[in-house]
Amino acid sequence: MKNLISMRDLSKEDIMRLMDTAAKIEKGEIIPNMQRKLAALLFFEPSTRTMFSFDTAMKRMNGDTIIMSGTGNTSAKKGETFADTLQTIAQYSDIIIMRSPIEGAARYAAEVVDLPVVNAGDGANQHPTQALLDLYSIIKTQGKLDNLKIGLAGDLRFGRTVHSLAQAMAIFGAEFKFISPSFLQMPQYIKDDLAEKDIKFEEFNDIEGNIDDLDILYVTRVQRERFADPEDYEKVKGSYVLNKKMLQNVKENFKVLHPLPRVDEIHTDVDDTEFAYYFPQAKNGVYARQAIISILLEEV
Amino acid sequence: MSLVKTIKVNAIKNGTVIDHIAAGKVLKVIEILSLAGDNSVMIGMNLESNKLGRKDILKIENRELSKKEVNSIALIAPSATLIIINDFEVVNKSSLEIPEYIEEHIICPNPKCITNIEDIPSKYYIHKAGSVTARCVYCEKKYLVEELKIKV
Numbered sequence: 001m002k003n004l005i006s007m008r009d010l011s012k013e014d015i016m017r018l019m020d021t022a023a024k025i026e027k028g029e030i031i032p033n034m035q036r037k038l039a040a041l042l043f044f045e046p047s048t049r050t051m052f053s054f055d056t057a058m059k060r061m062n063g064d065t066i067i068m069s070g071t072g073n074t075s076a077k078k079g080e081t082f083a084d085t086l087q088t089i090a091q092y093s094d095i096i097i098m099r100s101p102i103e104g105a106a107r108y109a110a111e112v113v114d115l116p117v118v119n120a121g122d123g124a125n126q127h128p129t130q131a132l133l134d135l136y137s138i139i140k141t142q143g144k145l146d147n148l149k150i151g152l153a154g155d156l157r158f159g160r161t162v163h164s165l166a167q168a169m170a171i172f173g174a175e176f177k178f179i180s181p182s183f184l185q186m187p188q189y190i191k192d193d194l195a196e197k198d199i200k201f202e203e204f205n206d207i208e209g210n211i212d213d214l215d216i217l218y219v220t221r222v223q224r225e226r227f228a229d230p231e232d233y234e235k236v237k238g239s240y241v242l243n244k245k246m247l248q249n250v251k252e253n254f255k256v257l258h259p260l261p262r263v264d265e266i267h268t269d270v271d272d273t274e275f276a277y278y279f280p281q282a283k284n285g286v287y288a289r290q291a292i293i294s295i296l297l298e299e300v
Numbered sequence: 301m302s303l304v305k306t307i308k309v310n311a312i313k314n315g316t317v318i319d320h321i322a323a324g325k326v327l328k329v330i331e332i333l334s335l336a337g338d339n340s341v342m343i344g345m346n347l348e349s350n351k352l353g354r355k356d357i358l359k360i361e362n363r364e365l366s367k368k369e370v371n372s373i374a375l376i377a378p379s380a381t382l383i384i385i386n387d388f389e390v391v392n393k394s395s396l397e398i399p400e401y402i403e404e405h406i407i408c409p410n411p412k413c414i415t416n417i418e419d420i421p422s423k424y425y426i427h428k429a430g431s432v433t434a435r436c437v438y439c440e441k442k443y444l445v446e447e448l449k450i451k452v
Contacts, residue, residue, distance in 0.1 A: 006440060008440065081418065081419075082418050083418070101412070102412060102413075102414050102417050103410060103412045103413050103414065103438065103439035103440075103441075104413050104414035104415065104436065104437075104438025104439040104440070105414050107414075107437065107438050108414050108418065108420060108438060122439075123412050123439070124412070125439055125440055125441075126440065189441065189442045192442070196429075
């Protein structure tokens, strides 16, 4: 593995190696040493959580970071090309971790520089490190990745995390329930990908009544701004809010995941149940990202 | 039949003939080839064809096509035949094949794709199972080949 750009590039073996490395790092069985290594965190789009998670991952391994956040302080405003900006930053650092609103930006960056590049989100396209931390959370709670029944709820049309996760879990023969308002359904190109791999999926409009046979429910926010008519939002919003009452008949191993930040799509009364796993999931992000950086810099 | 063809579209001494282009597609082929240089070009449109019913044909004097150009033409005119002419003789005749990978000549329909923002060539993987689709290497969006726009 030279870069991490898209879940499409990863084989089952690559994913299992990452899972295994993350687990060993978490247990302290391996302690990657990034002393004298510098990660350039280029966040051309605002992010606190993902950026802090990478920053923490690097610093927990005794490495360091340089951070560029937003576009205000870049040379792009002076007319420098994106390629030149990348080439220059590559002179200072050992690995480039970047988020951009432009789709394909990380793929292009990997062509331009010789350093490893990690895609920390490119527009509505991919967010592979989130998918990997989600997989790590799934394997930790379920003991396996194979043949699970996964519900994806909320905004499935624009949410890149659910796209990457669906593609990743398809490798492991998952069965899906897609739960969303009709106009925020999973895009056709993802459904085509799944159909090609003979992956079963069903589509629903309500969380309630559709989660009792699931191993994992992955919730994302249905954003008010997506609705042209605010009244339409008011009509459907309740269908995508998970509360404790809905959890009465779920399976024992059932867990609720969420990429965070949460607004109101998971009621706080779920937080104290054994099914809530979204905060440990965020912590898993640090282990997963430590594993990603270590493997790309060949320190494990 | 060959007599009729000769009358409609003159023969060339040396160069390339692209025959059996689906009717109406020849202008797109011309766009790909940027035929504004010194080469003489003959265009036949909506001609009768045994193979296609109606077809377009393009003859370009003193020009050989690059592999990239042939690949791009195959995408929009997969039924076409490529004929190389030397001293009025056919020296090579081949059917076009849709490539598995294509570079340049295409504008990604996704406005947020980096190929529409930075000055870099687009790249596509072509999937031929069922309807022919193309997936952008950068933004990873998949399009039917008919949806793609050719870069002039």
